[in-house]
Amino acid sequence: MSKPILTIKNLTKKYGENVVFHDINLSVNEGDTIVIIGPSGTGKSTLLRCINLLTRSDAGEIWLDDKEITCKECDEDKVRQHIGMVFQNFLLFNHLTALENVRLGLTRVKHMNPADAQLKAMQELERVGLLDRAGHYPGQLSGGQQQRVAIARALAMDPRVMLFDEPTSALDPELIGEVLEVMRKLALEGMTMLVVTHEMGFAREVADRIVFLEKGSVVEEGSPNDLFYHPKNERTREFLWKITELYGKKDTEQGNG
Amino acid sequence: MDVASFLKYIASGTAYTIAVTLIALPSGLVIGTLFALANVYGGKVIQRLTALYSTIMRGLPPIVLLFILYFIVSGSINLSPFWAGSISLGIVTSAYQMEIIRGAILSVSGGQMMAARAIGMNKIQAIRYIILPQTVRLAIPPWSNEAAIVIKDSSLVYALGVPEILRRAQLISASTQEPFLAFTAAALIYFILVFVTNRSLDALERRLRIPANP
Numbered sequence: 001m002s003k004p005i006l007t008i009k010n011l012t013k014k015y016g017e018n019v020v021f022h023d024i025n026l027s028v029n030e031g032d033t034i035v036i037i038g039p040s041g042t043g044k045s046t047l048l049r050c051i052n053l054l055t056r057s058d059a060g061e062i063w064l065d066d067k068e069i070t071c072k073e074c075d076e077d078k079v080r081q082h083i084g085m086v087f088q089n090f091l092l093f094n095h096l097t098a099l100e101n102v103r104l105g106l107t108r109v110k111h112m113n114p115a116d117a118q119l120k121a122m123q124e125l126e127r128v129g130l131l132d133r134a135g136h137y138p139g140q141l142s143g144g145q146q147q148r149v150a151i152a153r154a155l156a157m158d159p160r161v162m163l164f165d166e167p168t169s170a171l172d173p174e175l176i177g178e179v180l181e182v183m184r185k186l187a188l189e190g191m192t193m194l195v196v197t198h199e200m201g202f203a204r205e206v207a208d209r210i211v212f213l214e215k216g217s218v219v220e221e222g223s224p225n226d227l228f229y230h231p232k233n234e235r236t237r238e239f240l241w242k243i244t245e246l247y248g249k250k251d252t253e254q255g256n257g
Numbered sequence: 258m259d260v261a262s263f264l265k266y267i268a269s270g271t272a273y274t275i276a277v278t279l280i281a282l283p284s285g286l287v288i289g290t291l292f293a294l295a296n297v298y299g300g301k302v303i304q305r306l307t308a309l310y311s312t313i314m315r316g317l318p319p320i321v322l323l324f325i326l327y328f329i330v331s332g333s334i335n336l337s338p339f340w341a342g343s344i345s346l347g348i349v350t351s352a353y354q355m356e357i358i359r360g361a362i363l364s365v366s367g368g369q370m371m372a373a374r375a376i377g378m379n380k381i382q383a384i385r386y387i388i389l390p391q392t393v394r395l396a397i398p399p400w401s402n403e404a405a406i407v408i409k410d411s412s413l414v415y416a417l418g419v420p421e422i423l424r425r426a427q428l429i430s431a432s433t434q435e436p437f438l439a440f441t442a443a444a445l446i447y448f449i450l451v452f453v454t455n456r457s458l459d460a461l462e463r464r465l466r467i468p469a470n471p
Contacts, residue, residue, distance in 0.1 A: 077374075077379045080375055087372065091366075091369065093387055108386060137469060140470050
């Protein structure tokens with residue numbers, strides 16, 4: 001499994017004079033889990049948004065399955081159907097139940113017939129372990145459950161790639177585990193994933209490759225082993241040391257044990 | 258004529274009051290909603306134009322606008338005072354309803370639009386299935402207020418000669434020299450109309466409320 005599914009070439013994003021990132025190159029193979037790490041404000045989230053065209057990049061190209069998706073004539077709504085996105089603050093549709101949240105894209109975007117859509121939506125909820133919450137509204141679910149429904153909503157569209165934008169950053173510590181568990185399972189099932197996170201335990205355990213982004217460019221990338229234990233760049237070492245101290249206490253207990 | 262038939266005469270204006278309201282309020286809602294959507298999601302030019310519309314309409318007394326619009330409307334097409342008055346009132350209220358809907362759209366978080374686009378919906382679908390259903394719920398309480406204002410402002414069309422409640426009350430008051438009786442009767446009818454409307458909208462708001470844990 002080494003066919004590149006997503007290729008990013010010299011991608012650049014600016015807001016006026018302010019360069020968010022420049023000349024980013026990244027190639028993602030089918031089934032890979034890529035974890036993007038880096039200090040806040042270095043364009044990690046913007047990069048994910050550019051990949052599913054929620055934000056327009058200013059230069060460079062993005063290719064999905066041998067097709068450029070950043071061209072002028074590209075149908076962005078069509079492209080987004082094939083790229084799943086999970087947001088930091090869940091962003092479930094507040095007026096719809098968990099099941100309706102998952103089903104809506106199937107009926108309205110994929111034009112699936114109602115019975116099939118219902119079945120598929122239920123299967124996706126089961127996949128994230130929330131079939132028993134199908135009739136609950138977002139306001140009746142915990143943060144962890146909301147995020148799992150959001151993952152199911154994205155999965156229902158059968159995306160080629162899943163993007164996770166700090167999926168656990170808005171969660172209480174005791175709810176992080178259930179979301180990471182779902183993501184871990186997805187990675188094992190062979191889903192192609194791009195994950196922006198500060199969960200170093202997850203990165204170390206699940207990532208095929210870690211990309212360290214700082215000040216809008218890739219400082220270093222490599223296997224978790226390379227980055228955690230043999231970082232080439234001083235900045236990478238510093239950042240990982242700081243972040244492990246902040247977030248990683250429980251990781252060293254379970255992750256290394 | 259006895260008191261009972263005077264009162265009956267005033268009360269029979271209720272049909273006009275309700276009819277004027279039922280024309281003005283929905284037409285104002287349609288125009289207001291379209292303008293609000295144009296204002297929030299439209300380009301810069303559309304944004305400015307709709308904002309200008311709202312500023313001008315809300316900056317003038319309804320009765321003054323009513324006269325201006327009435328003479329424009331009835332001057333260009335041949336309409337009865339009833340229709341011209343109702344449509345004019347609809348235009349007046351559209352600006353206020355535009356602001357109500359606009360505020361409600363803006364209170365639905367921008368993230369909802371982003372999440373809708375992320376599953377491949379186009380902008381129209383996102384507005385139709387995600388933004389508007391949430392907007393409606395947020396807009397009901399302030400809209401209930403505007404509905405009350407329109408019911409009361411429907412009395413303004415009396416100045417155009419529409420025989421609604423106030424017009425009839427004034428005629429009775431002049432012919433019987435019983436202003437207190439006539440206008441109290443009119444006031445009572447207006448109050449009942451407003452009261453029932455607000456209570457119904459409260460009930461609707463409760464029915465549409467999205468369940469959430471406390």
